[in-house]
Amino acid sequence: MQLIARDTDHNAARMLDGYDCPAILMSADYQVLAANDLYTATFGAIDPKRTPHCYQVSHGYDRPCDQAGESCPLAACKQSGAKERVLHIHNTPRGREHVDVEMLPIKGEQGQLKYFVELLKPVQTASVEASAQKMVGASAAFNKAVDLINRVGPSEASVLLLGESGTGKELAARAVHDASARRDNPFVTVECAGLTDSLFESELFGHLKGAFTGASFRKQGLIEAARGGTLFLDEVGDIPLPLQVKLLRLIESGTYRPIGSVQVQMADFRLVCATHKNLKAMVSAGEFRQDLYYRINVFPICLPALRERTEDIPLLARSLLQKLAPGHRLSRAAEHWLQSQAFAGNIRELRNLLERACLLETTDSISPATLTLATEADRACENHLPDSARAKQEGDDLKSLQARHLQQLLAEHHGDKQAAARAAGISLRTFYRKLKGV
Missing domain, CATH: 3.40.50.300 (P-loop containing nucleotide triphosphate hydrolases)
Incomplete structure (x- = not known):
């Protein structure tokens, strides 16, 4: 166990050894007081000379998470007085990682919130870095x-x-x-x-x-x-x-x-x-x-659509390129270009576009020009196909015209559907269906 602050309550710090996951002891003002051995092995030792706060160690922030646009489990714990849980992205020796954070309040003899224990469990199923598997x-x-x-x-x-x-x-x-x-x-x-x-x-x-x-x-x-x-x-x-x-x-x-x-x-x-x-x-x-x-x-x-997570597109693109063409990379301008696209087909459409661009690109760096060319190739093919909306409208117009013709025949035969169907050269069942425009 690592003690960071000299005035740390040793009894409170010792409880960290009872947890089977990385854990730190914190004060109400976000100062890290102690860390168990599992924390040190997973996230590295904390420098006691910096009198660090949790938001500095985990995120590199200069202020608490809730003041930096994120949810803060310690602030929520102080407000509720109960256990709180949140998913955060933390700095680790391996880079930035998703971490499941659980905050537990520790009360003093008078019932006041005295310390907080933060349990940190790295999430193995997702990655903040490019990954071909996660x-x-x-x-x-x-x-x-x-x-x-x-x-x-x-x-x-x-x-x-x-x-x-x-x-x-x-x-x-x-x-x-x-x-x-x-x-x-x-x-x-x-x-x-x-x-x-x-x-x-x-x-x-x-x-x-x-x-x-x-x-x-x-x-x-x-x-x-x-x-x-x-x-x-x-x-x-x-x-x-x-x-x-x-x-x-x-x-x-x-x-x-x-x-x-x-x-x-x-x-x-x-x-x-x-x-x-x-x-x-x-x-x-x-x-x-x-x-x-x-x-x-x-x-x-x-699961969110790609348009709901556009900031993830560069990372997704790099991950997809690891599978499609490990030797290719995206220029910064190409990443911005991708973020401006709608991607109705979501990640599958993004994958197809990147694979097409890899085949069209003459260098190992994919440019916006190549991505535009890949997109135009798709649109050029679409122009040779019938417009589905137009085809549907034409079909609806034809059905409407047929229905009006049958109504006219029905009027000419004084409402006799059998006679009107014979005049139209169709069965009575088909007559009923076409009369309804279906």
């Missing part, structure tokens, strides 16, 4: 999502990841898995879009040899493959209603039967789902079962 970012919107992932990860609660297409929901699902006690067991992804009834059961539950025509071998289902780990249902909003019943039964009972088997198997997985659709609206429209919705929506996490 979620990366430092914006407030990104940190909020990481904080929720870090809180729910150690539990067994089902997680529902919500966000636009291309916001990194699969990477977030992997982060939930990596933050759990199941991290050393399988992480299995089920692509729900396009699953038919028979394919759903075969993929999820597996089948025995001879269970149906063409079943020439025993197939392991994805539930069995995920045993002890995490089952990730991607685009769960695309599961048809009949299949939702089977999924609900699996979740509620925790059991399943492979196709062709009479033996009930016990499932053992942590469920994480993701969708870009508004499931609540789908429930109201009768397109998604309400009981299934509440089963999977135990802990919802909204």
